[in-house]
Amino acid sequence: MFLRVAWLVLRKDLTIEVRSREVLYTTAFFAVSCVLVFAFALVKEGQPLEDAAAGILWIAIAFAGTLALGRTFERERQTETLRALMMAPVSRPAIYVGKLLGVVTLLAVVEVVLVPLVALLFNLRLSSAPLLMLGLLAAGTVGFAAVGTLFAAMLVKARSRDVLLPVLLYPITIPVIIAGVRGTVALVDPAADVALAQMWLSILLFFDVVFVTLSLWTFEPLMTE
Amino acid sequence: MIVDFDRIELEEVSRHFGRRRALSRVSFTLDAGQVLGLLGPNGAGKSTLLAIMATLLAPSSGTVRYGARVAAEAGPELRGRLGLLAHDLHLYPELTARENLRFFARLYGSPEPEADVDAALAQAGLAGRADEAVTGFSRGMRQRLALERALIHQPRLLLLDEPFTGLDDASMAALIERLKGLRELGRLVVLATHDLDVAERLVDRVVVLKDGRLVADEASPAELRQRYRAYVG
Numbered sequence: 204m205f206l207r208v209a210w211l212v213l214r215k216d217l218t219i220e221v222r223s224r225e226v227l228y229t230t231a232f233f234a235v236s237c238v239l240v241f242a243f244a245l246v247k248e249g250q251p252l253e254d255a256a257a258g259i260l261w262i263a264i265a266f267a268g269t270l271a272l273g274r275t276f277e278r279e280r281q282t283e284t285l286r287a288l289m290m291a292p293v294s295r296p297a298i299y300v301g302k303l304l305g306v307v308t309l310l311a312v313v314e315v316v317l318v319p320l321v322a323l324l325f326n327l328r329l330s331s332a333p334l335l336m337l338g339l340l341a342a343g344t345v346g347f348a349a350v351g352t353l354f355a356a357m358l359v360k361a362r363s364r365d366v367l368l369p370v371l372l373y374p375i376t377i378p379v380i381i382a383g384v385r386g387t388v389a390l391v392d393p394a395a396d397v398a399l400a401q402m403w404l405s406i407l408l409f410f411d412v413v414f415v416t417l418s419l420w421t422f423e424p425l426m427t428e
Numbered sequence: 429m430i431v432d433f434d435r436i437e438l439e440e441v442s443r444h445f446g447r448r449r450a451l452s453r454v455s456f457t458l459d460a461g462q463v464l465g466l467l468g469p470n471g472a473g474k475s476t477l478l479a480i481m482a483t484l485l486a487p488s489s490g491t492v493r494y495g496a497r498v499a500a501e502a503g504p505e506l507r508g509r510l511g512l513l514a515h516d517l518h519l520y521p522e523l524t525a526r527e528n529l530r531f532f533a534r535l536y537g538s539p540e541p542e543a544d545v546d547a548a549l550a551q552a553g554l555a556g557r558a559d560e561a562v563t564g565f566s567r568g569m570r571q572r573l574a575l576e577r578a579l580i581h582q583p584r585l586l587l588l589d590e591p592f593t594g595l596d597d598a599s600m601a602a603l604i605e606r607l608k609g610l611r612e613l614g615r616l617v618v619l620a621t622h623d624l625d626v627a628e629r630l631v632d633r634v635v636v637l638k639d640g641r642l643v644a645d646e647a648s649p650a651e652l653r654q655r656y657r658a659y660v661g
Contacts, residue, residue, distance in 0.1 A: 208535065211531065211534055211535055215520070215523070215531050218522075218523065218527070219520060219522045219523065222522045222523075222561075223522050282516055282517065282518065282519060282520065282521065283514055283516035283517075283518055284518050284519070284520060286484060286512070286514065286516075286518065287512075287518035287532070287577075288535075289484055290482060290483075290484065290507055290510065290512055291507060291508075291532070291535045291536060292504045292505055292506070292507040292508030292536060292537070292581075293504060293535060293537075294504065295504075427483075427484070427485070427486055
């Protein structure tokens, strides 16, 4: 039942996004623009600043994620459909999981464009441990989106939600961004340190478990009030 | 757990937002087969009261009983017996009429969602436009679709917040007939409205709110206009 509801919400969100492509286009253009600007600033004569690429990749993911979260819930706010979801006789955490998976899917599509672009502009070596890199990206995205989905849903009714979302989101997700950056640096370094990257991945997975558990626990009371 | 009820009872329900008092000690009951008119000027607390009855908002004090249970005891199953049509219509404009109804039918756990969707489309008079996106619909069409969306799980209690806004005379008459039909089926209907003409034609009882307080609870809506002015000033 829980998974069926999450799947219904996810499929609904993806159907809407496929029809409008509103969030995907704005998020992808923003992320690509962000990376291009950094590339112009930090790449001199074909040589990028050392370790800058990992930071830029995760900053672009975080900024694009914030934009996607805001737009996704703005859509529910405009038509008050979040209230209709809350009225359904289903587990509210299942609705949260459906929304979270929608945001993660959207960010995954953006990352499909973003990661090769950063690799191209900043001479990143992605081939040393591609599965580990995939794991870092997946775990970091889930951690960031887990907190972001909870806050974006909470702030749907707040007048200053566009200001409050990043103000609340970034301080709490800083550990995720740092773990993502350090893990990526460990992997893309010429002397790749797989063990170090695995340690950062473990930390990211720990954050994911904590953030998702706390969000599932608090979603229902927060949304009722 | 099967949750059903023939009566809803509000006892001294209050709601505060910070220091602002939205509702103050509101009490009334509503029985099956009745349409209750919830009247009052803007800011009287009608929408807050509907949100509390819909379990979307917890009262600061007081209780709402659905039959013998309060919302906290009944859990999510209670929400399966409630339907809400708010001023915003709770429809996804990018989805078609059929997709909107199908999504909510499945969310409410309908055993035969496609049959329920077809019946709802026929009832809304939208069977011929079922596969068009809602964004291209007129206000009246959206309103009819939204009402069927709120009714797709056959709720016991239907809460309506200004459902006649933007409707032409024909759509308004059709909606009134639909609500009278629900009354015949023994549903409980709460209708928040400014429209005293509609209230006189439809409701069985009237509750008037002003500044969050209940100022009248009357069995007869006849010649309501005169008394309403006296109540709200």
